[in-house]
Amino acid sequence: MSAGRNTLDDVVRAAARLFAQRGYHGTSMRDLGRELGLMGSSLYSHVGSKQDLLVEVVRRGAAFFGEVVERAMETEGDAIDRLRALVAGHVDVVVDHHDEVRTYLYEAWALDDEHRRRVVEARDRYEQAFRSVIKEGIAEGSIRPDTDPKLAGIFLLSILNALERWYREDGPVDRSRLVEEILRFSLDGIAADRL
Amino acid sequence: MSAGRNTLDDVVRAAARLFAQRGYHGTSMRDLGRELGLMGSSLYSHVGSKQDLLVEVVRRGAAFFGEVVERAMETEGDAIDRLRALVAGHVDVVVDHHDEVRTYLYEAWALDDEHRRRVVEARDRYEQAFRSVIKEGIAEGSIRPDTDPKLAGIFLLSILNALERWYREDGPVDRSRLVEEILRFSLDGIAADRL
């Protein structure tokens, strides 16, 4: 839509958009060319293959989440503060980089074995961060000692990853309220206090 | 793998398996034929088109969840009992009909407009069931009155829908414990009691 030639970054962003919308196998190089106003074959002056594009989009998605963990782990305070930083950071990434996140979450299976393996590793590390913060919380007494850190981590991550499917910032819930609602649900649950 | 000719049901089940594994656009009719031990073109004596297969797999997935709501709503007792029935029923469907569920959740976007519209409606009705049980719980005093039924319903459903991605029944957590862990997380949260 803008004037002049497309940069590699334009191509990768458009690929993220289409991969997120119709999936990797549902997107052809000619579709992507149309999106950028050029012939499908012209894309090969920017990129070596369609698979390379998927690799790069997924790499960007993974990198955003990697930064979330880094920043959250540096957060001063107790485990709940770090948990809040993880949740807030995750929400920011999902909202600000929706297409890369969606491709990272749902199209990584279309990668070759080696790249897919790396994605699985990155996800494990990410899950591990949630798990260790929960363990920290148990140790310091802010989280219930009978909590299963693995299950609790998966449940919280399930809520966070699903945001991409329904949350839109122009809706009735703003970002900071969303973060508090997720923390409230996960920390306190929805049951009335049982006396 | 079994002797004799394939039935329509065999074809639909194999389609569910491949659609779940590689996606609708990642599965060719020849792939599906290979899975069943016949030529891709022979599938057209069982089915009118590839799209028809997707429609049928998705329809089955939707039907399983429809039955969960029906049974749960007939459950005697209070709102928490009905919520437990929804969670247990959902877990059963995900475990027992994994491929149909996965296709229903992640490949329905590849349907034509009319069928996709119906899927969106079915999902809305399903979400609505969770929401009304939560409202019931608020009215009867078992669920905290400041709970947002819409958000809480989405959060719980996020946990349930994500099960398909990680839960395997041959792992360390059995079905009934999984149900109790999900209910515990959602109802009580993981925070230590704040005095």
Place this chain on the structure above:
DNA sequence: CCTACCGATCGGTAGG
């Protein structure tokens, strides 16, 4: 970034 093209594969049909 385009034109002109390649072999492979796609969903699907005709006829048996």
Place this chain on the structure above:
DNA sequence: CCTACCGATCGGTAGG
């Protein structure tokens, strides 16, 4: 359920 095939589209290349 198979053989033989159809036109369309796929990812990608050569040469400019």
